[in-house]
Amino acid sequence: MIYVRLILLCTLASQLSAQCPSPSSLPTKTAEGKSMCARMYEHNSVDVNASCRGAFLEVHIGQASPYTPQGWNNRVSSMVVREGCTLTAYDGGPFKGTPRDFTGVIKDLSVYGRGFLRNSWNDELSAYSCACTFEPVDCTPTAKWELIISCDNKGHGNPTKCTYELQEGLSIGNSVTRGGSVSSTVSATISSEMGATFAEIGSVSASSSVTESFSKEYNWARSSSIHKSATTLKKVEMTAGPGKTTELYQIVGRCGDSSVFTEKYKIVSV
Incomplete structure (x- = not known):
């Protein structure tokens, strides 16, 4: 029982110490080696020092996904978008519904409404695209x-x-x-x-x-x-x-x- 409690406390401490990275501290490359545009996280908080937790989904420059990857539909709760870039989110499937542009650090999507008498953007994102004011670095140096x-x-x-x-x-x-x-x-x-x-x-x-x-x-x-x-x-x-x-x-x-x-x-x- 003591061992189980210790694991739970360590997990809780790890989550509380999580922090949204600044746009400038995002990796410039995704895990696939493509130019980073944004990271979307499954957990959020009104406190920037306790947000951007859990699993995350990386988006590369120029990516346009009419559907979120398996397991990510209506799951995104916070995000960080790279400097000079804009992530456009959709809540109605393949580029349908109410689009909204996001830039910088979005620590809590629940404070962003989706229009008149509609719920927040928390756990509502179902499609997205990401574009920047510059082209990705793509060359053989x-x-x-x-x-x-x-x-x-x-x-x-x-x-x-x-x-x-x-x-x-x-x-x-x-x-x-x-x-x-x-x-x-x-x-x-x-x-x-x-x-x-x-x-x-x-x-x-x-x-x-x-x-x-x-x-x-x-x-x-x-x-x-x-x-x-x-x-x-x-x-x-x-x-x-x-x-x-x-x-x-x-x-x-x-x-x-x-x-x-x-x-x-x-x-x-x-």
């Missing part, structure tokens, strides 16, 4: 040492100094932003998803015979550059000796038309 600029001093008898402003940070491509501007919070969530994508890269490749001897290792998971959702410039000075050429190389990641200019660079004389 690559990374290599790229030649950025050469300081050519061949044919001259004195040293030559070259100054260059090196980019660092993430340049989000138009294919992700749809050619428009995005807010800083949306840029941050795209950066996180881009970081998760680049973390899958095992090594950095060479771009020429010069870079064959360069390090092939770069820790994308700990990269500060990939989480800078706008590029900054860093002043780099190079000196080419008489009759020499000095080259500036940088580890650059590419993901479709998005690019990550890392803080890792190297200057060599050739």
